Amino acid sequence: MSDVHTPKRGRPGYDQRAILEIAVTAFNEYGYDATSMGVLAARLALSKAAIYHHFSSKDEVLQLALDEALNGLEGVLLEYGAVTGTAIDRLAYVLRGAVRVLTSRLPYVTLLLRVRGNTDVERLALTRRRAFDRAVSALVIEARDEGSLRSDIDPRVVTRLLFGMVNSIAEWYRPEGPEDAAQLADDVLAVALDGLRRR
Amino acid sequence: MSDVHTPKRGRPGYDQRAILEIAVTAFNEYGYDATSMGVLAARLALSKAAIYHHFSSKDEVLQLALDEALNGLEGVLLEYGAVTGTAIDRLAYVLRGAVRVLTSRLPYVTLLLRVRGNTDVERLALTRRRAFDRAVSALVIEARDEGSLRSDIDPRVVTRLLFGMVNSIAEWYRPEGPEDAAQLADDVLAVALDGLRRR
DNA sequence: GGCAATTTTGCACACTAGTTCGAAATCCAT
DNA sequence: ATGGATTTCGAACTAGTGTGCAAAATTGCC
Numbered sequence: 001m002s003d004v005h006t007p008k009r010g011r012p013g014y015d016q017r018a019i020l021e022i023a024v025t026a027f028n029e030y031g032y033d034a035t036s037m038g039v040l041a042a043r044l045a046l047s048k049a050a051i052y053h054h055f056s057s058k059d060e061v062l063q064l065a066l067d068e069a070l071n072g073l074e075g076v077l078l079e080y081g082a083v084t085g086t087a088i089d090r091l092a093y094v095l096r097g098a099v100r101v102l103t104s105r106l107p108y109v110t111l112l113l114r115v116r117g118n119t120d121v122e123r124l125a126l127t128r129r130r131a132f133d134r135a136v137s138a139l140v141i142e143a144r145d146e147g148s149l150r151s152d153i154d155p156r157v158v159t160r161l162l163f164g165m166v167n168s169i170a171e172w173y174r175p176e177g178p179e180d181a182a183q184l185a186d187d188v189l190a191v192a193l194d195g196l197r198r199r
Numbered sequence: 200m201s202d203v204h205t206p207k208r209g210r211p212g213y214d215q216r217a218i219l220e221i222a223v224t225a226f227n228e229y230g231y232d233a234t235s236m237g238v239l240a241a242r243l244a245l246s247k248a249a250i251y252h253h254f255s256s257k258d259e260v261l262q263l264a265l266d267e268a269l270n271g272l273e274g275v276l277l278e279y280g281a282v283t284g285t286a287i288d289r290l291a292y293v294l295r296g297a298v299r300v301l302t303s304r305l306p307y308v309t310l311l312l313r314v315r316g317n318t319d320v321e322r323l324a325l326t327r328r329r330a331f332d333r334a335v336s337a338l339v340i341e342a343r344d345e346g347s348l349r350s351d352i353d354p355r356v357v358t359r360l361l362f363g364m365v366n367s368i369a370e371w372y373r374p375e376g377p378e379d380a381a382q383l384a385d386d387v388l389a390v391a392l393d394g395l396r397r398r
Numbered sequence: 399g400g401c402a403a404t405t406t407t408g409c410a411c412a413c414t415a416g417t418t419c420g421a422a423a424t425c426c427a428t
Numbered sequence: 429a430t431g432g433a434t435t436t437c438g439a440a441c442t443a444g445t446g447t448g449c450a451a452a453a454t455t456g457c458c
Contacts, residue, residue, distance in 0.1 A: 010434025011424040031315045033232035037416060049418080050436045058416065114313070116230045149395045153386050161390050164367025165360045172359050187352050191360050195394030196348050209404025210454040236446060248448080249406045257446065399458105406453070414445065423436070428429105 016054045016064075019044060024065045024107045032062060032111070033118075059121050066115065066125040069108040072101035073132050088148035091139040095192070096185040098136075098166050103173055103181040110170040133163065162192060215253045215263075218243060223264045223306045231261060231310070232317075258320050265314065265324040268307040271300035272331050287347035290338040294365060294391070295384040297335075301368050302380040309369040332362065361391060 026035050026043055037058060041048040055061045076082060076097030082090055102109045112129060115122045137159040143149045149158070165188055173184065225234050225242055236257060240247040254260045275281060275296030281289055301308045311328060314321045336358040342348045348357070364387055372383065 008434090009426045009432080011436070013424090013435045029315070030317055031230070031232055033230055034315070034317050036414075038414080046435095047437050048416080049438075052417070053435060116228070116233070118229055118233050147397055150397050153389060153395075157383070157386050158390070158395060160367060160371050161364045161387065164365075164370075165363040167367065168359060168363025171363075184356070187356050188360065190352060191357070191394070192390070193394050193396045195390070195392050196352075196357060197392045198346055198349050207404090208402080208456045210406070212405045212454090235444075237444075245405095246407055247446080248408075251447070252405060401458080402456090404453100404455080407451085409449095411448080412446100415443080416441105417443105418441080419439095421437085423434100425434080426432090428431085 013050075014044065014046070014054065019051065019054050020061065020064055020068075021107075023061050024111055027062070027065070028107050028110050028114075031114070059119060062111075062119075063121045065108050066112050066121070069101075069105055069112040070125060070128045070132075072105050072109070073098060074128070076101060077132070077135055086148065087139055087142035087146050091136070091143050092189055092193075094136055094139060095162065095166060095189060096182075099169060099185040099188060100181055102166065102169050103175065103184065106170065106173065106175065113167050113170050133159070136162070165192060212249075213243065213245070213253065218250065218253050219260065219263055219267075220306075222260050223310055226261070226264070227306050227309050227313075230313070258318060261310075262320045264307050265311050265320070268300075268304055268311040269324060269327045269331075271304050271308070272297060273327070275300060276331070276334055285347065286338055286341035286345050290335070290342050291388055291392075293335060293338060294361065294388060297365050298368065298384040298387060299380055301365065302372055302374065302383065305369065305372065305374065312366050312369050332358070335361070364391060 022044055023035075023040055026040055029035075030039075037048045037051060041051060044051070051061075055064075076094055079093070079097065081093035082097065084090070085093075112125060115125050115129075117123045117126050137156065140149065140159045140162070141155045144151050144155055144158075169184065169188075173180075175181075221243055222234075222239055225239055228234075229238075236247045236250060240250060243250070250260075254263075275293055278292070278296065280292035281296065283289070284292075311324060314324050314328075316322045316325045336355065339348065339358045339361070340354045343350050343354055343357075368383065368387075372379075374380075
């Protein structure tokens with residue numbers, strides 16, 4: 001019964017997903033606003049008009065891309081490890097999960113992290129992203145209260161520095177091996193929890 | 200002899216600096232590309248053409264703004280504390296300096312950190328920024344070799360996580376008090392060197 | 399009051415932006 | 429070959445882009 005023969009009929013060409021992939025890459029290269037439908041079409045070797053068969057607007061391309069990133073991040077919060085155990089364990093799990101999503105959906109999350117809130121789509125994405133931030137922030141406070149984290153630094157600053165490290169990955173990580181991501185998550189946790197100083 | 204009475208003659212209005220300040224704020228709010236000369240003129244309560252009396256192009260506005268940020272960062276590398284003492288001391292000094300420049304010239308550095316390299320001006324800025332990164336990276340390696348930093352993590356990753364924390368400040372820091380910046384630098388160094396774990 | 403200096407203005411231009419629409423192209427199944 | 433399904437195309441449109449220029453406005457100094 002494995003008939004997933006992906007029904008093809010009609011003139012062959014891009015499907016929505018394939019266009020999205022290339023579009024997001026271009027958005028990250030030049031920035032969303034600086035990427036015109038013209039150069040986007042050129043990269044696809046398509047006419048501008050053809051893109052509008054798959055998307056109703058440039059805004060919708062961005063929308064689907066941001067959803068891809070946000071669904072991944074929000075999914076982490078629902079996983080077993082994110083809701084079970086001590087606060088420090090859950091925090092560590094979520095941070096590892098964020099690194100995992102960041103690396104596996106790299107271009108989508110990269111795009112998300114650059115959104116400024118110019119349009120309704122962007123503002124909605126920012127709202128969802130801030131909700132994720134607040135969830136992590138709550139874990140930081142909980143972990144501090146249970147005595148796992150130091151209490152001499154404002155937990156809001158702590159949360160932001162944590163996100164600073166994790167999110168920066170989007171700016172420089174380039175996938176090379178399959179285990180890089182896990183190694184990277186280990187490094188982030190090691191630096192964040194134990195620090196860089198030799199001891 | 201304190202005659203810094205700023206010679207004023209001719210029709211009063213903006214000087215280049217005042218326009219730059221507002222322009223950079225707008226650039227950070229909407230993004231450089233998404234900020235048209237039209238809305239910029241509206242924010243200045245000026246006509247578009249008036250801006251061209253102070254700047255030869257939109258690109259030049261960006262250029263001067265990025266110079267402001269880069270001069271500040273590069274200046275840190277020339278200060279006494281950045282060239283004297285052990286590697287770990289110099290590294291700490293430069294990181295504190297980066298936080299200081301970041302907070303004191305916040306909008307300019309924020310703009311710099313978002314540059315993608317679309318134009319010649321942007322590419323030149325990226326080159327200068329990368330040179331600053333390499334200088335810090337060299338300090339990290341030196342500090343590791345002298346035994347001050349742990350050696351079980353790739354120094355390139357270390358450098359990037361450090362910049363991740365420091366640069367993230369541009370995304371959320373809002374000046375409130377005069378001592379915030381120094382306190383913030385302390386927090387960054389504390390997390391980076393000693394970690395978040397209670398000990 | 400006139401002069402030089404400085405800033406602002408209105409209008410125009412060439413160009414690019416995102417988007418629409420009807421028609422053409424190319425596949426699969428019959 | 430025919431028909432339905434899917435994708436692409438060319439051409440066009442409107443709104444908005446960054447920019448240039450000559451003229452006007454408003455100041456301090458003589």
